[in-house]
Amino acid sequence: MKPIDIIKLAERDLDQRRSYKYRINVCCSSGCLPFGAEEVLKAFDEAVKMMGVEKDCKVARTGCFGTCSVGPAVVVEPGDYLYQNVTPENAREIVKEHIVKGKPVKSLLYSNDAFFKKQHRLILRNAGKIDPFNIEDYIAMGGYSALIKCLTKMTQKEVIDEVTASGLRGRGGAGFLTGQKWSFVARATGNPKYAIANLDEGDPGVFANRTLAEADPHAIIEGLLIAAYVTGIEQAYIYIRSEYPLAITTLKKALEQAKSLSLVGENVLETPFNLAIDLRLGAGAFVAGEETAILASVEGERAMPRPRPPYPATSGLWAKPTLIQNVETLANIPPIVLNGGAWFSKIGTLKCSGTKCFSLTGKVNNPGLIEVPMGITLREVVFDIGGGVPNDRKFKAVLVGGPSGGCLPESQLDLPIDYESLTKAGAIMGSGGIVVIDDKSCMVDTAKFFTDFCIDESCGKCVPCRVGLAKVQKIFERIMQGEGRLDDMSVLEEAGNYIKEASLCGLGQTAPNPVLTTLRYFKDEYVQHITEKKCSAGKCFKKG
Amino acid sequence: MLDKFILQHQHRKDALLEILHFAQEQYGFLDKDVLTHVSDSLSLPPSHVYGVTTFYNFFKLKKPGSHVVTFCLGTACFVKSVEEIISTVENEFNVKRGETRADGKLSLFITRCIGACAMAPNAIVDNVVVGKATPEAVVNKIKSVLGEEKVEAD
Numbered sequence: 001m002k003p004i005d006i007i008k009l010a011e012r013d014l015d016q017r018r019s020y021k022y023r024i025n026v027c028c029s030s031g032c033l034p035f036g037a038e039e040v041l042k043a044f045d046e047a048v049k050m051m052g053v054e055k056d057c058k059v060a061r062t063g064c065f066g067t068c069s070v071g072p073a074v075v076v077e078p079g080d081y082l083y084q085n086v087t088p089e090n091a092r093e094i095v096k097e098h099i100v101k102g103k104p105v106k107s108l109l110y111s112n113d114a115f116f117k118k119q120h121r122l123i124l125r126n127a128g129k130i131d132p133f134n135i136e137d138y139i140a141m142g143g144y145s146a147l148i149k150c151l152t153k154m155t156q157k158e159v160i161d162e163v164t165a166s167g168l169r170g171r172g173g174a175g176f177l178t179g180q181k182w183s184f185v186a187r188a189t190g191n192p193k194y195a196i197a198n199l200d201e202g203d204p205g206v207f208a209n210r211t212l213a214e215a216d217p218h219a220i221i222e223g224l225l226i227a228a229y230v231t232g233i234e235q236a237y238i239y240i241r242s243e244y245p246l247a248i249t250t251l252k253k254a255l256e257q258a259k260s261l262s263l264v265g266e267n268v269l270e271t272p273f274n275l276a277i278d279l280r281l282g283a284g285a286f287v288a289g290e291e292t293a294i295l296a297s298v299e300g301e302r303a304m305p306r307p308r309p310p311y312p313a314t315s316g317l318w319a320k321p322t323l324i325q326n327v328e329t330l331a332n333i334p335p336i337v338l339n340g341g342a343w344f345s346k347i348g349t350l351k352c353s354g355t356k357c358f359s360l361t362g363k364v365n366n367p368g369l370i371e372v373p374m375g376i377t378l379r380e381v382v383f384d385i386g387g388g389v390p391n392d393r394k395f396k397a398v399l400v401g402g403p404s405g406g407c408l409p410e411s412q413l414d415l416p417i418d419y420e421s422l423t424k425a426g427a428i429m430g431s432g433g434i435v436v437i438d439d440k441s442c443m444v445d446t447a448k449f450f451t452d453f454c455i456d457e458s459c460g461k462c463v464p465c466r467v468g469l470a471k472v473q474k475i476f477e478r479i480m481q482g483e484g485r486l487d488d489m490s491v492l493e494e495a496g497n498y499i500k501e502a503s504l505c506g507l508g509q510t511a512p513n514p515v516l517t518t519l520r521y522f523k524d525e526y527v528q529h530i531t532e533k534k535c536s537a538g539k540c541f542k543k544g
Numbered sequence: 545m546l547d548k549f550i551l552q553h554q555h556r557k558d559a560l561l562e563i564l565h566f567a568q569e570q571y572g573f574l575d576k577d578v579l580t581h582v583s584d585s586l587s588l589p590p591s592h593v594y595g596v597t598t599f600y601n602f603f604k605l606k607k608p609g610s611h612v613v614t615f616c617l618g619t620a621c622f623v624k625s626v627e628e629i630i631s632t633v634e635n636e637f638n639v640k641r642g643e644t645r646a647d648g649k650l651s652l653f654i655t656r657c658i659g660a661c662a663m664a665p666n667a668i669v670d671n672v673v674v675g676k677a678t679p680e681a682v683v684n685k686i687k688s689v690l691g692e693e694k695v696e697a698d
């Protein structure tokens with residue numbers, strides 16, 4: 001395969017796609033599968049054949065639309081009619097009414113337009129639109145044209161300059177400038193160089209990377225190819241959680257297909273560029289997502305972080321220069337190459353360009369996966385997109401950034417979402433988890449839950465994290481048994497700050513965030529637990 | 545089978561995690577014999593292999609029960625009170641979290657997030673996800689896989 005062959009393939013596949021009057025996209029990702037998506041897909045297939053419309057209507061298995069609470073979800077093109085909670089019987093009805101007679105079945109439609117209104121789908125551009133098991137679907141949507149542009153029309157430096165100009169920052173949580181990282185690795189001496197695409201999404205309550213891999217695996221692969229090409233890397237690993245079986249299968253299949261079209265392997269598209277990509281499975285360690293811990297894990301060791309410097313860009317896997325990039329970051333690369341860095345930098349805010357995927361969960365009317373421009377406020381996310389708190393309960397807090405994020409109250413909801421604002425308020429961008437908490441939850445209990453989690457997941461290497469968090473846990477236990485003292489609050493705060501400052505890696509440095517933010521914004525609840533031995537949410541002091 | 549897989553990886557020490565994954569897939573869990581065999585084949589100290597195995601939550605060192613119920617204790621499930629369902633199951637079926645019942649029929653495990661947060665709280669009963677779970681729904685599902693109406697509590 002040469003670049004021109006891929007371009008021809010794209011034209012053919014796009015024509016084929018356009019030859020159908022209708023296209024039924026059935027979400028078959030991890031959110032919809034447990035609720036019968038596979039049966040629904042089969043029912044659509046059969047109904048289309050039975051009613052003799054298979055020449056007009058394509059039935060496709062796709063990834064996620066984001067509306068994970070109303071699965072199985074189905075979208076009919078053109079017009080993007082989204083059907084919710086579809087059963088096999090509904091499938092027959094939809095084919096009969098919508099496809100055959102041209103009348104959408106109103107009673108089955110998802111009526112909540114607000115969920116999509118403020119979203120901007122760039123990373124998830126193909127999610128729910130293409131069959132992730134079919135590379136031709138990706139190519140038809142312009143897939144791999146960014147790689148071809150890099151290989152045929154741009155120098156390596158030009159690509160890095162565009163990525164730098166875009167202002168794209170790493171989506172794994174730390175927010176480091178991607179273009180800068182690339183130029184470090186490109187300049188680093190040492191051979192061979194390696195790349196790791198980080199898909200070890202260990203944050204509980206976060207499923208954005210998984211959804212991306214299940215919906216559009218080639219976006220990750222294409223981003224990785226471009227990154228490797230411009231930095232001189234010939235071996236890459238995709239490190240993925242073993243808890244994501246469907247994402248693993250999807251990526252394996254995608255890699256096979258990419259190899260068969262000579263997009264991955266030796267002499268990519270008959271150019272001198274080589275890139276081998278292998279999968280590496282994680283095994284359920286939260287800390288393995290940390291960039292030095294992931295190195296140890298890929299080398300087959302315990303995933304324990306080590307001090308930096310040296311940074312992985314100069315000394316990573318087997319002490320060679322290594323580029324580590326979150327998969328969401330990589331998926332941004334093809335559109336940046338195609339449209340230019342200046343175009344990308346206009347999306348989002350000045351310091352924080354582009355979009356970000358968030359997993360919106362907890363006590364919210366429309367949970368699911370969303371993608372929004374940076375700089376949108378938390379209020380817009382929780383109340384406009386999320387539709388607010390269900391069952392007439394009262395909004396209490398929003399946890400941003402996973403188990404080591406911060407719990408922010410109502411007064412902080414007008415905060416724009418970007419790395420700096422969130423950090424200032426005591427939270428973190430993390431890997432993009434937003435959990436809404438209502439007045440049924442106790443903030444002391446919630447802070448203890450996250451402390452317990454971080455203790456379980458602490459690798460035990462450095463003292464502040466290992467010993468400090470255990471001390472914090474003991475104080476929580478005391479408070480929740482009704483034996484708290486008023487000075488416990490200042491001890492918690494002091495210990496929390498020490499752990500933040502003195503820990504070796506990101507886990508310890510952020511682990512006290514839930515404790516510190518609940519102390520900062522929900523101090524009354526601590527005082528109530530300590531002085532009145534009462535929990536207004538009714539979670540603590542239960543008999544038994 | 546395991547030896548063939550190790551050979552495919554040319555006895556490389558850095559393939560340890562891959563080999564442990566494969567072994568667990570083959571045998572269901574990793575007992576002392578398997579771990580010793582892996583350490584011999586890769587010329588790694590047994591303590592190293594044991595250390596790596598126990599570091600990662602995914603690897604199981606004990607044989608699981610013939611039926612397995614796993615609860616997701618991710619943030620979304622926690623906020624949606626999954627704890628209450630777990631306690632109900634513990635009492636109803638006389639099994640503790642992280643353990644297997646003495647008769648070997650039922651294991652109760654906790655996992656940190658299955659990523660189906662929009663459907664929280666979630667339980668997995670013998671590989672079938674029960675979304676938007678309630679205590680009754682989970683208890684009934686477990687009863688049906690156990691094929692018994694009443695469970696004796698001692």
